[in-house]
Amino acid sequence: MEITTVPELSVRIGSLTLRTPVTTGSGTFGFGSEVAEFVDLNKIGAVTVKATSREARAGNPPLRMVETPAGVLNAIGLQNGGIENYLAEKAPFLRRYSVPIIVNVPGENPEDFAYVVRRLTDSGAADAIELNISCPNVSHGLDFATDPRLTAEVVATCRRATHLPLIAKLSPNVADIRPIAKAAEEAGADGLSLINTVIGTSIDAKKRRFRLANITGGLSGPAIKPIALLHVYRAAQAVEIPIIGMGGIMTATDAVEFLLAGASAVAVGTASFVNPAVAIEISEGIAAYLKENGFATVGALVGAIEP
């Protein structure tokens, strides 16, 4: 079954082409510059940068992160310098590379989102936009993605504001992701990212205190992989648009599982904390899997699972 040609790794999300099916999870790879000395950024499918909001945000007080069994709980609180700071300080560095940039955009209301989307579109400082309608660490952050109507409203408002590919990032903190995925698609999203983190908390029994200053945090890492895989599988059954699957991906095997579940591409989040170059190693591992198993393209693997 071995084929000798090099398997085709590129994938498309709307009008955006990624050279490899692996991007970075927003908030887990900074703005690329931080790790450019460890990683050849041009070998990543796309760099999805930290959330960039209309105004600067200070973020939550410490403690912001804690390790849990096979996971990490974070409550960063979307610390960022705001869109103007992104355009002036962050985008120029990344633009020295040929890697596509996906900018993650949070907001308090649809107009907030659309404002940032317009600035990104006009400035040319993004190749695609990920709408973060599912952040569990700021008040009201996650409400959008738990309600199909609100999801549609944010996506539709932003759709009118840009021709760039729009990716809606959905929350796992729902009973059924399908109606929400469908609502995002119908409102004009070009793709979906899932999952964002799972809400949780951590308690210090000795001190009788919550460990996170924010009390609530978002769980990521291997612990949530089974949860993420199911949401991706279900969403893929419900929509036609491509899905970027994420949640606990540490290895190429994990990534293949997401592709089989129906994701067209994957993102690595928490894994980059251990190995900043993991996105590249996973791309290589996917290529090896494709070769070993006789697939000519990564697309052939997407959803290729018996139910």
Place this chain on the structure above:
Amino acid sequence: MEITTVPELSVRIGSLTLRTPVTTGSGTFGFGSEVAEFVDLNKIGAVTVKATSREARAGNPPLRMVETPAGVLNAIGLQNGGIENYLAEKAPFLRRYSVPIIVNVPGENPEDFAYVVRRLTDSGAADAIELNISCPNVSHGLDFATDPRLTAEVVATCRRATHLPLIAKLSPNVADIRPIAKAAEEAGADGLSLINTVIGTSIDAKKRRFRLANITGGLSGPAIKPIALLHVYRAAQAVEIPIIGMGGIMTATDAVEFLLAGASAVAVGTASFVNPAVAIEISEGIAAYLKENGFATVGALVGAIEP
């Protein structure tokens, strides 16, 4: 701060008194008889037995369970002999012990639940009833606990059928557990159990197949502890009735975390697979914690955390 008296471990759920605040998670301790040779059942706060439905259920085909990072994914499918089999074959053994019995009851509609509740009440084969309105492994199993109205309907119907303490077992697969907890309380529940397992799946990349025959399973074990702690904390803020907290409890420290989050008692599920006597060891560990930290009763620990 050390006190010399023995701390008071008993807790009440409605009219039921548990001698220790530790019970077993339904479906993770069989009917007690299986492990009676390893464990002194009378030292457990209560034995919560496997789900017992109106009719016998064959359960799902294998594979039914798979280990995941710091967790276990199961899709047993409520295999059980039905209520008459429980009354004839299972209850008599447990009744030889003085330990209270909590029977877990699933159902397809409110009348199903109420039927089993009536049989249990009339026969005296239960000291309390846990309404399993949140099982992710049977069709429609989890729908009730994702909707406050359906939750209330099941609880209210069962309330009319029994004077026994009624405990509603809630699902973590919701955006916000508070309205559901509240609905159960208002409909007459004497207590809440949470959480049931988190929906998920597992994929074998090599075979390109789902590992579980049922595709979907429920995640339990240490991986879900952060998720469970938050749901317990939120529910405890919303209701006055006692909560039995569970989800990833392996040690007494884990159990104390749930008590601090606001649970009045705890259940150990997956941990019993590794050590069938763990419920007793955890009771002892809670007693030691109370002594060391100068608490006279377990009740004093419930919710004793700074926000």
Place this chain on the structure above:
Amino acid sequence: MKLSAPGHYVLTFDAGQKMASAVKPGQFLGVAMDTGGMQFLRRPFSFYSADPETGHASILFSVYGATTAQMARLAPGETLDILGPLGGRAFTPDTRPGAHQVMVGGGYGVPPLAFLARRLLTADPDSSVTLINGARTAEFLVGTEGLETLGIHLREATNDGSRGTQGLVTLILQEILEARAEHVPIHIYTCGPTPMMRAVAEMAMRYEVPCQVSMEVFMPCGVGICMGCAVERTDQTFARGCTDGPVFEAREVAWK
């Protein structure tokens, strides 16, 4: 601990006289190793030997994953966290006089059969016992050390012909079944990979010879409380591999 072949270990431990006397071939124990916790369930291992007099028992294992990797690192004197003996139904020896006891094993199915074979010979030195051991290649043929000196008839099969017959264990089994004499009852006991057991079971049923199979399915708890070890019966109900088994009659199992 003893290395019995490349990557194969025999782990001997003090089970206590009570456990060592109680245990029957086909029973197993659950081993918990501190692997850092990502993997925390016990892993089942069949008894390979149990000596009621010394209280010593042993298991034979290869390194597959985290638990066995940790087990391979155990030093003499360390404590082992075990739960057992487990298993509701062990092998039941055929007591018909002169019966030919035929065991068919592969991989980690061999240790319980070797244990059974030794027990049969100890109980009655005149027993007629054949053990057919199959593996991909010679180096995986393990677990039969010392059996021949006890009088057990050892037959080996390898896929690559590097030792014994080239081919599957069923080739040898068929030969034995074909050559059987009217007055010598045959009883088959099998344990190994499911496809092998299925082939053995179907052959036994075809030849109408009684056959006991030990179903080594994934066993999350081993004590009957999780229902995760379902084995489908021909009547479409699900038995527990751990406490209703691991040994079943070949006919009871819905082979698929």
Place this chain on the structure above:
Amino acid sequence: MKLSAPGHYVLTFDAGQKMASAVKPGQFLGVAMDTGGMQFLRRPFSFYSADPETGHASILFSVYGATTAQMARLAPGETLDILGPLGGRAFTPDTRPGAHQVMVGGGYGVPPLAFLARRLLTADPDSSVTLINGARTAEFLVGTEGLETLGIHLREATNDGSRGTQGLVTLILQEILEARAEHVPIHIYTCGPTPMMRAVAEMAMRYEVPCQVSMEVFMPCGVGICMGCAVERTDQTFARGCTDGPVFEAREVAWK
């Protein structure tokens, strides 16, 4: 590996000449150990030494949890999975002529100070360096081996008086600050538990002496991409402990 005191280890490894030349006192590296996966983030450890000529570097650690437990079991010749050197801002030596360099350390805050002290003495053998080491009890006073022979003035404080001054390190620091001469500039460098650093920082600010603090907060990634290592500044913004630090001016930090 070398046991430096009960439960304390010095782990020397081949960092390569490039890393060993680049590293500055206050910088650290991230160590990943295979602990089975339940715990998978790297753990930060300060450089205790780095020799540009041999390319050898070392860290000093005690066993706290899973990672350090595994590290303590490393055998010579095994490979270590490290990421580094990390840390955007190391200690900046005070270059004012004749400055009295005062280091105040406790616990795992001592290794980077000992490294700094050694580097200062190597650069200028006439440097005036005092290192105040504090611990609960004598056996936890570690990391200062060989410093006195280099000419570093070592002062020790233990809570129980089992070695050195009985009491906190600030007792000794205050004594030095009180006794200071007009013409001798003092510079404080501190690393250790937060309450200790806070007390040192506040004392330095009271005496208007420059003070650098190394904020050893929890660092999930160590490279600046997770924002999990927030250190609150007096202007209420949050700095990253890893790449904006770990070394800060005492005045920059919002002590609470």
